[in-house]
């Protein structure tokens with residue numbers, strides 16, 4: 001059976017509500033744990049079915065945005081989202097009140113009960129209208145960004161269309177492109193400020209109504225962070241400052257020399273080599289064939305996985321007319337099938353899809369037999385460990401894709417990981433300030449952003465571009481508006497992935513076996529426990545960052561990057 005044969009049927013929502021209602025009643029009235037276990041299984045079968053139908057709709061309506069049938073089905077799920085969420089909520093409430101908590105813990109671990117608890121403490125009837133306001137504001141932000149019409153190179157461009165100019169080999173082009181892009185944000189400064197201010201206020205309101213002091217802990221709870229606190233994250237950011245910012249600044253100085261400029265300016269940030277960025281040497285079929293070799297040689301499990309993905313046609317990779325932009329990995333639990341969606345465009349990003357997104361897909365494939373749906377995927381910061389580490393395990397075969405650009409790719413990839421971290425913690429520290437001081441004015445927020453930026457990104461130079469000098473760079477960072485506190489997750493995962501990189505250099509077999517076991521554990525444990533279970537150092541620990549980046553620095557120091 002191929003993906004196109006996976007049958008879509010619109011769920012009968014009232015039948016679903018009645019059926020789930022009965023099952024939840026049986027859950028409440030179960031007289032033995034074996035009875036309860038049976039109901040949990042049945043509930044998950046039904047949820048897996050409906051989630052799979054929703055995912056099929058999401059995937060097919062993105063592959064062809066002109067397909068009216070799936071556009072209509074998409075609306076159907078948008079409309080029924082609240083009902084589905086309400087049923088889940090009833091289930092979690094029943095679980096919180098269950099007399100069989102000890103048995104649930106010994107069968108599934110504690111994490112499911114923690115998740116059930118958070119599912120009901122982070123929401124209530126009273127805050128639903130406020131959450132709708134929040135969603136409306138997020139849509140306004142997306143619309144405002146999408147409204148950009150930037151005149152450049154003799155045509156009108158939206159923000160993504162400006163990317164190639166921002167990475168141009170010609171410095172004047174990069175500079176002009178950044179000035180024009182920033183002008184769009186500056187012209188709409190009042191509107192970005194208004195949307196964000198209202199978002200901060202409504203989130204603070206929601207938090208207070210739910211009994212939180214402010215939005216910070218609610219943000220953490222919504223992300224399922226049950227085994228670390230904002231103090232751990234603060235300690236982590238301090239370590240980044242102490243142990244990593246120096247290396248990042250050194251790398252930025254090397255970049256300036258490499259590309260031949262006296263002072264590295266913001267518009268040079270993404271321009272890494274005079275000779276251009278590393279690019280894969282072929283298109284979809286060629287790349288997928290090479291990925292098949294990589295996964296065949298890496299392990300029997302990855303070979304089985306990738307063969308499954310290919311035979312069932314569970315990847316839609318190349319851009320085509322009518323296809324929506326972006327890239328993601330989804331999972332159809334009813335068919336035990338991951339799905340990879342992307343828009344290949346001839347950059348090294350194409351290979352990232354076949355390593356990073358495939359890493360996500362491999363993890364969920366290995367977790368497909370987890371006994372409860374909540375454990376198919378881990379929390380976000382843990383999920384990125386699987387994807388980012390797969391990028392590193394792929395190094396051994398990366399020459400298959402990049403040929404003469406191989407050394408350049410590896411240097412660029414590690415260099416990029418290190419340089420991303422200080423920016424990631426800037427975004428994080430800013431948000432802690434914002435939600436701990438919800439009444440701060442937009443100007444005070446911007447000044448704070450600039451102050452934090454100077455701490456973690458001392459090498460950043462805005463060359464007098466007004467809005468950026470005043471602390472307005474973050475308008476373009478969608479996560480800040482759409483998913484508060486999420487961004488640091490990428491940096492935490494980098495710290496874990498770099499450990500797998502080092503371990504795979506020392507002993508590939510044992511490193512991959514730890515990784516494989518981690519994938520199988522799926523989301524059955526919270527972040528820190530998953531990290532420890534894979535024999536990795538938890539990034540929050542004192543001295544962790546220093547230890548983790550030492551071998552990376554040694555590697556980068558030994559690369560003759562001037563000749564790449």
Ligand code: ZN
Pocket residue numbers: 356360384387
């Ligand atoms: Zn990812």
